[in-house]
Amino acid sequence: MPQKRMLLKGGFLLTVRNWPAVVWTYAFNLGLALLFALPLHQQVAAITAHSLASQRLTGAFDLGTVTDLVLKLSQGPGPATLSSNFSTPFYLILYFFIVPGTLFCYQTSTPAGLFNLLQSGFLHFWRFVRITLISILVSAPILAGLNALQNLWSAHVDLNTVGRRAFLLDLGGLVLIALVAAVFRVYFDLVQVYTVQLGLIQFPVAPGKKGRPERQIRRTFKPAWRTFRGNFLRLYMSFIVLSLLGLAAVVVTARIAMHSLAQPRMWPIFLLSQLGLFMMLFTRFWQRGAETILALDNRISVPIEVPVVPNLPQEPLPEFTPPHGEEHRDS
């Protein structure tokens, strides 16, 4: 019988227990952003460091001076602003390594050191790329359709309502799309968890030979769907609550950081914004933890045809190593 543990609590414990995963991801998130912002920083510093005009950005935050600076940067020789945007694609590539590694560590109690994260990430990289492509193929038509409906809704709202009410009605449509997108996200998160779980199973290829891991991600769609359907409400609500928590952390810290803009020092802005971003990232890994708990409670059942060869010893069936603190359960 599948267990039914508390997702939020179990996910939180799993995330905390594997804290290096989120810390490493945050380090890449920050490191890449800083690295790619370095040319921009140098370009800004070259303009402002020895100019008295920049004093309006020291003990104050004059938006006119900021705009002036943007104008000057746009007329400058190097495309520093453009190159600083490259941190996102690099982060996404790294993310494809770290997430499978994290899910592997979540499910196997392997220490979430960088080496383990990346090693497992290498094994699953292309599988996760394929999952992403499939998720885009599946969700894009539906979300595009919803977006078209949202445009109609916006036009209808624009025609009939104005002011705060119009804003809220329009926002309501967008929230609805976000909620539908979250459904897809939750399902494909589960697919990712099961893909790692499936990869842990050594399937026999021939009598007497060593098994190989399953790499057909399509074999995870059905178990993921079964788990998703059977636990939809609590899984979805956990996901939404954690998403809101992460966004709230960013909004609150950004707002407090914003009020430090006029101070003649930068560390309050930096620390507060980084705190919010770390909390947002943590809630995402918490979501992954909750989904892993659910997948562990509803383990994939693989129909394996074992060839009957009386004279040869059979390969042992694959066995999971549960995370630390988890009781061993039969699948």
Add this chain to the structure above:
Amino acid sequence: MPRSSILSPAILVALAALPSVIAAQSIATNSPVPLSMRVVSYNIDARLDTARKSLDATEVLTYKNLTGQPLNSVPFHLYLNAFRPQSTFTSETHFTGGIRDSEQDNEYPNEKLGGINISTISADGYGNLTSRMHFIAPDDGNMQDHTVAEIPLPHPLPPGATITFHLAFHDQFPLSIARNGYKRDFIMGGQWYPKPGVFWHGAWNCHQYHSTTEFFSDFGTFNVHLTVPQAYVVGASGVPTSNQPNPDGTKTLGFYGEDIGDFAFAASPHFTVTDGTYASSMGPVQVHVLALASHPAAGPRYRDIILKTLGEFDRRFGPYPYKIVTIIDPEPGSQIGGMEYPTLFTGGTSWYEPAYITEITAEHEFGHQYWYGMVATNEFEDAWLDEGINSYTEVNVLDSILGRNVSVLNRPYANAGDYEFQRLSYAWAPDFDPVTRWAFNFSNSRSYVGVTYGKTATLLATLESIVGRDTMDEAMRTYFMKYRFTHPTTEDFLRTIEQVAVERGRAKALPVTFPCAGLTGCVADVPAVNSSLRPYFDQAVYGTQVLDYTVDRVSSSPVEWWVPEPKDKHAREQIPYLSTVYLQRKGDFVLPVTVEVVFQDGTRLRDHWDGIDRWKKFSYVRNSKVISAEIDPDHSVLLDVDLFNNSYTEESNGIPARKLTSVWTATQQFIAQLASWIV
């Protein structure tokens, strides 16, 4: 005595003659005498169909020929015909960008179709002229434009004579485009009736409607009756004169305006009224705000800023002579916000507006009551004289009311000043067009906006630093008082500044030169005043030169450089240093430069450079090193396109770069994290 008993025949006769009585009593202005030449007189009866967004009207137009010569034809503006894909307006908007809309799609939506159709036109003594009317396109020859129609007269209109036209026309308002049309149940009637061109400088001036142009018209009187559904509230140019309910569920509203050049109205069932009164130096002025119910804070905000603005304009430039100014709060999402008409303008706000956009928009559009409404320059040809001068006065007035560095945003964590954004809008497109270029001949809409609004505001602010604030204020007041209710030109404005500056000793009078002396056929204008300000005007007003001076290098070394520098601080302060400051002129705009050099001992020295050569070296021998040098230490030469290179300080300040990098980095991280949710 019963009320009915006083309605004697004599009183009824007097009531029948109301329009002429109204005109004699000047109920629309606080002036006992006409303020303008009143070339035109309109009587319009219009019925607005709010369901079809259309209007049917009859117009009686009396035109006085004050041109001093016989007129063989009269051109009429038919502005609403611009809202068709074939028009010059739409074509320019599509290809080079518009002020409010780009119309870059290859499909013109049906709801944006608008137009005006004159079904009949006749004139007393000239018969039916309908068949003689034909479209012309004086600017680009686009015969599909239809925004100007010419009516040749069967016989000339003699000088000093009047002609009375009788027209019937139909308007179809588009979904809001360029200050006009409808949005939801709101309708803005701007440029909605046939209006003759202006006979100016010996010829008819009647340009087509262009994507970047506004309007030009003669002063006159307007007696307008509008029939609208009873649920509608209407704001219009002039003062309201009547409100007559009709049995068919409509009402007929009367408005009367005099010494104004145009008439506009706005109608909505959702207007709420907020009123205020300003006691001007000519008499009381009603501030009449019609704000949308969905913008509950807008009414008081508009009223308060306009009451303060009226005070500033009265004090600085001269009195507002009209009895009313009506502020229309336009529908959100429309292109109707921020537009001026005589005694009426549209504002711009939203349900959440934490900055001063509401106040800036209202102040700017009110300013046009002076710079367009009364000083009625040709907006087609001299857009800088209305939009530019108005942007300049906007900055100064808002500085006084809201504060110099906080007139756009005033928050504890961030601020922004209006003058800076005017300067920046110029700095984005500084050298394509001079401010004097005709509005529809700019290279693109960005250059038009940046130069007409931003550069003018900035060059006049810089002029303040040359002639002094007091002189500039007096020049502006003189210009307003001298040219109100006329159509002045660029030279009229520049000569006024020169005259005042020379009188106050802030500029030198130079011998008047005659460029055409001895040259056959030369017709160049000769300035009545020639002054030391002309080089500035030639570059800033007539030219496209860019002003950029920079502190190139700063250095300080012991005069006896071969002697080792003492380690003791006190001893170091006793040895002489040779300090040099190099200034460079990077742009092609030449302007005298002031530089302030600050030494380690706190001494501040100011030096001057005529700015003509490409560079200048200043040397100082003092017992102290230079710690900073700054060009334009009073920060008054705003025309300089790069303020960062105007100074150099020895002490490095890394805080601005670190702050901005921190914000940028966090933004990039946030984007990356959001993106990772998708994959």
